[in-house]
Amino acid sequence: MTGSIAALGAGLAVIGVGIGIGLIGGHAMEAIARQPEHTGKIQTNMIIAAALVEGAGLFGIVVALLGN
Amino acid sequence: MASNAVLASEEAHTANEHASAIEANAESHGHATEQGEEKEAFNPAEVIMHHIADSHGWHLFDWNDHPVSIPLPVILYTNNGLVVFSSAEFHHDQEGTHVVEAGGQRFVNVHEKIYYASEEANEHGVYAHMDHETHEVSNESPWDISITKNVAALLFAALVILLIFLPAARSYKKNPNSAPRGLAGFVEPLVVFVRDDIAKNNIGHHYKRFVPLLLTIFFFIWINNLLGLVPFFPGGANVTGNIAVTMVLAIIAFVVTNVNGNKHYWGHIFWMPGLPVAVKPLLAIVEFIGIFTKPFSLMIRLFANITAGHIIVLSLVSLVFIFETVWISPASVLLTLFISILELLVAALQAYIFTLLTALYIGAAMHEEHH
Amino acid sequence: MGIVTPGFGLIFWTTLTFFILLFLLAKFAWKPILKAVQDREEAIDSALEAAKAAKAEMASLQTNNEQLLKEAREEREQILKEARALRDKTIADAKTAASEEAAKVLDAARAQIHNEKMAAMTEVKNQVAQLAIDMSERILRAELKDAAAQKAMVDRAMEDVKMN
Numbered sequence: 001m002t003g004s005i006a007a008l009g010a011g012l013a014v015i016g017v018g019i020g021i022g023l024i025g026g027h028a029m030e031a032i033a034r035q036p037e038h039t040g041k042i043q044t045n046m047i048i049a050a051a052l053v054e055g056a057g058l059f060g061i062v063v064a065l066l067g068n
Numbered sequence: 069m070a071s072n073a074v075l076a077s078e079e080a081h082t083a084n085e086h087a088s089a090i091e092a093n094a095e096s097h098g099h100a101t102e103q104g105e106e107k108e109a110f111n112p113a114e115v116i117m118h119h120i121a122d123s124h125g126w127h128l129f130d131w132n133d134h135p136v137s138i139p140l141p142v143i144l145y146t147n148n149g150l151v152v153f154s155s156a157e158f159h160h161d162q163e164g165t166h167v168v169e170a171g172g173q174r175f176v177n178v179h180e181k182i183y184y185a186s187e188e189a190n191e192h193g194v195y196a197h198m199d200h201e202t203h204e205v206s207n208e209s210p211w212d213i214s215i216t217k218n219v220a221a222l223l224f225a226a227l228v229i230l231l232i233f234l235p236a237a238r239s240y241k242k243n244p245n246s247a248p249r250g251l252a253g254f255v256e257p258l259v260v261f262v263r264d265d266i267a268k269n270n271i272g273h274h275y276k277r278f279v280p281l282l283l284t285i286f287f288f289i290w291i292n293n294l295l296g297l298v299p300f301f302p303g304g305a306n307v308t309g310n311i312a313v314t315m316v317l318a319i320i321a322f323v324v325t326n327v328n329g330n331k332h333y334w335g336h337i338f339w340m341p342g343l344p345v346a347v348k349p350l351l352a353i354v355e356f357i358g359i360f361t362k363p364f365s366l367m368i369r370l371f372a373n374i375t376a377g378h379i380i381v382l383s384l385v386s387l388v389f390i391f392e393t394v395w396i397s398p399a400s401v402l403l404t405l406f407i408s409i410l411e412l413l414v415a416a417l418q419a420y421i422f423t424l425l426t427a428l429y430i431g432a433a434m435h436e437e438h439h
Numbered sequence: 440m441g442i443v444t445p446g447f448g449l450i451f452w453t454t455l456t457f458f459i460l461l462f463l464l465a466k467f468a469w470k471p472i473l474k475a476v477q478d479r480e481e482a483i484d485s486a487l488e489a490a491k492a493a494k495a496e497m498a499s500l501q502t503n504n505e506q507l508l509k510e511a512r513e514e515r516e517q518i519l520k521e522a523r524a525l526r527d528k529t530i531a532d533a534k535t536a537a538s539e540e541a542a543k544v545l546d547a548a549r550a551q552i553h554n555e556k557m558a559a560m561t562e563v564k565n566q567v568a569q570l571a572i573d574m575s576e577r578i579l580r581a582e583l584k585d586a587a588a589q590k591a592m593v594d595r596a597m598e599d600v601k602m603n
Contacts, residue, residue, distance in 0.1 A: 044269070048428065051421050055365030058372050062443060121442055122449060143448075181446075212448045219452040226460050233468035240475035252472075259472055279473060280465035287464075288457060312445035316453040375442065 006064040013060025020053040112386040120306045120378045122218045123162075123180045124155040128301055135160050138301070140220055144182060145211035146173055155214070164194040164205070175210075182214075183207035221305030222313070225292045233287070262286050262423065270427040271434065278430055281324065285317060286423040293374060293415030297408060299381075308418075309374030311367065318367035321426040326359065329433040362429055366422055373418050377411040 028046035032039050125137040139156035151171035159166050164178035167185045174185035176195045184207055185195040192198075196207045215223075236255040240248070248256045262283050267275040292313075295303040307313055335341065337355040339348055384407060387400045583589045 040265070044265075044424070047421060047424065051365075051369065051425055055361075055369060058365060058368040061372055062368055117442070122446060212446070213451050214448050215452075216446075216448060218449055222449075222452060222456050226456050229460060230463060230468075233464055233472070237468040237471040240471050244475055244478065255472065256476060259469075260476060263473065263476075280469040281461065283469050284457070284461045284464050288460060310445075310449060311443055312447075312449035313453045315445045316450055316457060320457070 010061045010064030013057050013064075017053055017057030017060075020056075021050045024049045024053065110386070110389040110392075112383060112390060115386065116379055116382045119382055120309060120375055121180060122216045122306075122310060124158065124177065124182075124214055124216055125160065126217045126220060126301065126305075140215045140217065142182065142214040143212075144175070145213060146171065146184075147210070148173060151210070163192075164196045164198075165189070165192075167195050176207075178205050180216075181205070181209060182212050183209045217305050218307050218310050218313070221295060221302065221307050222292070224302050225288070225295050225307065228295065229287055229291050232291075258287075259283060266420075266424050266427045270424065271431040273436075274434060275427075278324070278427065281320075282423050282427055285320070285426060286419050289317070289370065289422055290416060290419035293419060294412070296374060296378065297411050297415060306375060306378050308370055309378055311371045314367040314371040317370070317422065318363040321366055321422075321429065322360075322363035324426070325363075325429040325433045328430060330436070332435060333433045362425075366425060370418055370422055373414055377407070377414055380407050381411070 024046055028042050031042050035042075124142055125139050127135055127137040129136055137160065139154045142151075142153050142155050142157075144151045148171060151173065153168060153170040157168045157170075158177045162177055162179055164176040164183070164185075166176070168175045168177075174195070175182050176185040178194070178196055178198075183196050183205055186197055186207060189195050190198065196205045198205055232251065233255060236251040239250065239252045247253075263275075263279050266286070267279045267282050271278055289308055292307045296306055296308060298304055337359065338352045340351050340355070343351065381404055384400050384404045387403075388394065388397050583592065
């Protein structure tokens, strides 16, 4: 039954990542609303930050898959 | 070829019944006996895992319970040199019950991995030595460079890419300095986007050298992602959702980044300026690990995103079989449609993110000191 | 699990395919496409540059024209002003000349009148004197018509001399 515990871990990892990416996206939206002229730059940085956060979550998922 | 496969599948079916006996999942078996002896219980996890994994034949559909697939060449580099035979010779066997003799050697296919066959079959009829607990095969295996389903899909995608871009390039030669028309008009904004928004913005001064690489990475991933979303032949293979493919791409990104790293880059890794000496070695360790985690996350991100997309689509389609009613199909189809549209976005987004981050890493490695 | 262990065959084929693709695309697709795009961008840039230059030239021409127009207008104004001054001067000159002439005529008339008057007065005086002489002659003749009267007269004159 290690699989199910690993899946639980993956789920927990995804919660953190979800919150993180949600915050990034939300703040990026605010920033774009405040300064629409910098939309491109904000989007790029948003994607980079989201990718970094997502990377952390993906490690969790990979560990879960390995443990499965 | 296909009709050959249909004929071959007759024999394969008997082999499959054998195979079901050694199915690892005891639970699903218990289920099956409850529902009826002749009908195997539908196990979505197994089906999905089978679909997203690579295979030696290209399974198209089942016809009257017989799998119909396109046989692909199996190429093995064995102890006695190169051996080539058709994947149809396995007769859809994936449990190691059917031995193929080629080049004076005997091979079995156990879960799409090819091993040298054992002399004798074990108690389940499998010509391989399997661990009873983990079901791991301990037989030797040859170097397998077969044209598997993913390789075939990969080659097809490469062909598609060439068929898109070579004519587009030719149209530029034919009428230079005019507005792009047709294929060139479709291709140009994307090429310019990769050049300006990805390469120029993130690499900086010497970006021109990397534009061809980034363009190739971008379109390679994108086209493969899109073909993976096509639900029928020759699409549907999980190429960019295979870790081997993403690993190769990530290794390319890794090599290009570190080969182009200047002394500031290495300086920031091994001896971070502006920090107390005591902290420097500690940070050097972290930064050194960072060199590898960056491409590793590239590899995992693409793999996980695309595989997850395939799993979701297949899960939604599987709903029909899980509930065993056709009435769930409208919901299933609508959800699949929705996810497929989302996956179209993801296909482009992941190609963009992979390329963007590669450009960013290259840019960071080539960044000049500005303090 | 199988899905997180990369298969050797796929690594091999992916590497091969990718590099062949990179080579072919770089040589036969990216190079001509990027070159064409860049050439076109340069062409567009130079065309825009030329258009900008033409526009600037037009603007400078426009300002030139305006300058010319302004100068012409000023010149016209100047000429008009001069003409007006000339006219005023001429009128004034004519006026002074006329009034001088009139004064001269008046003076001459006045002098003539004076002369005439003087001549008339002299005439009158001469006539009055003649008349007085005539009268006195007649009176004298009437008084001294005989010797006695002449004698009386001399006597009276002698008396007057004595009184002195």
